Amino acid sequence: MKILRGRVLTFVSEPQARDDHGSYRYIEDGAVEIENGRIVRVGAFEGAHAPDARIIDHRPHLILPGFIDPHIHFPQMQVIGAYAGALLEWLNTYTFVEEQRFADGAHAERIASRFFDELIRHGTTTAAAYCSVHPQSVDAFFGEAEKREMLMVGGKVMMDRNAPPGLCDTPQSGYDDTKAGIEKWHGRGRAHYAITPRFAITSTHEQMAMAEALAKEFPDLHIQTHVSENLAEIAYANELYPNFGDYVGIYEKYHLLGPKTLLGHCIHLTHRETEVLSETKSVAVFCPTSNLFIGSGLFDYDRQHERGVRIATATDVGGGSSYSMLRTMDEGYKVMQLRGQRLTPLRSFYHMTLGNARAMSLEDRIGSIAPGMEADIVVLNSGATPQMKLRMETVDTLEQELFLLQTCGDDRAVVETYVMGKPMKSALPA
Ligand code: GUN
Numbered sequence: 001m002k003i004l005r006g007r008v009l010t011f012v013s014e015p016q017a018r019d020d021h022g023s024y025r026y027i028e029d030g031a032v033e034i035e036n037g038r039i040v041r042v043g044a045f046e047g048a049h050a051p052d053a054r055i056i057d058h059r060p061h062l063i064l065p066g067f068i069d070p071h072i073h074f075p076q077m078q079v080i081g082a083y084a085g086a087l088l089e090w091l092n093t094y095t096f097v098e099e100q101r102f103a104d105g106a107h108a109e110r111i112a113s114r115f116f117d118e119l120i121r122h123g124t125t126t127a128a129a130y131c132s133v134h135p136q137s138v139d140a141f142f143g144e145a146e147k148r149e150m151l152m153v154g155g156k157v158m159m160d161r162n163a164p165p166g167l168c169d170t171p172q173s174g175y176d177d178t179k180a181g182i183e184k185w186h187g188r189g190r191a192h193y194a195i196t197p198r199f200a201i202t203s204t205h206e207q208m209a210m211a212e213a214l215a216k217e218f219p220d221l222h223i224q225t226h227v228s229e230n231l232a233e234i235a236y237a238n239e240l241y242p243n244f245g246d247y248v249g250i251y252e253k254y255h256l257l258g259p260k261t262l263l264g265h266c267i268h269l270t271h272r273e274t275e276v277l278s279e280t281k282s283v284a285v286f287c288p289t290s291n292l293f294i295g296s297g298l299f300d301y302d303r304q305h306e307r308g309v310r311i312a313t314a315t316d317v318g319g320g321s322s323y324s325m326l327r328t329m330d331e332g333y334k335v336m337q338l339r340g341q342r343l344t345p346l347r348s349f350y351h352m353t354l355g356n357a358r359a360m361s362l363e364d365r366i367g368s369i370a371p372g373m374e375a376d377i378v379v380l381n382s383g384a385t386p387q388m389k390l391r392m393e394t395v396d397t398l399e400q401e402l403f404l405l406q407t408c409g410d411d412r413a414v415v416e417t418y419v420m421g422k423p424m425k426s427a428l429p430a
């Protein structure tokens, strides 16, 4: 038995207003009791707890559910900061070149190890990741996640056109390799395989039909892809699929939409496309650092939200420029400011934790600090840097503190990251 002592914050519902105090539970001197990787009790520190428990005192820091990143590309660690213009140039000039290196299993293993180090360093305990087209990248990804006992969603990208030959599969090999990946990894430990057609542009009709067949065969799996990120991309997708009405219509006609479908970007959606996402309960994944860095556009959060579209927030590294969910929400806040929209601090922290867990249909296991949940936890220091510490002197509400963490925080604010109750950040190589 282990007890984490500190200021515990966990959400119970989506905050409806800036001061929606009913949306979260906050315990000033809280105790999170952990046994066998699970949370067994949460409450005031003063109170009943096992006399033999080991107490880890994190006061005065905040104890939150581990951050969740529902859209990230693990083979793009070495593409971050590539000096490209827009999406298609960024993909063709840098990303598709880089991802070819993952044909080499040793390279994939090295990067996978560094990838999980980085997630832990930034307080992220679960992610939905795109691997490269190569099955060995999937093995490296899930193998490394398994070593660290991390709950990960991932899959090999299926892509059979409009990319270099070294990065293309075929409709049949994409199907076979995906199926083999599912059989090898899905449900092993905490691994969840995601069917991953990269995006309509890099798949032929035959491959989209294979993705549809896989989705039918494995209806419980996540599906992840990209849609409506960039205007030139949208025009090209519509040209390649002339009789599909619009970009979302492509995935719709191949029956790839649904509550477990994670759609990266969703920036330039038409009214009809938004309605289809809403009706199918598909998830629009807002990736602000990427959308700004690649110049893709400003996600219309309020419009999607008002139409009932489920929204997640994610880094999209390496189009995204930070592994930090704090940096991500900070940029998300600014994107919304440019649209005249407001993102409250409570809603931001809801998104990083319970909101993203719900978007990934994983809320029964992660995303909150409550008895029975898996003990994936992040500990945050709001005075992590000299300037944050100085600013903290003038902070007097929890919301102000969260907003400071989001605005100025990054991996330096992450004191510790627990995975299944084990401290992982302090165990990283320096
Ligand atoms: N669309 C298709 N592939 C990608 C990718 O790797 N990153 C981003 N941002 N968009 C994509």
Ligand code: ZN
Pocket: 071, 072, 073, 226, 264, 316, 319
């Ligand atoms: Zn992406």
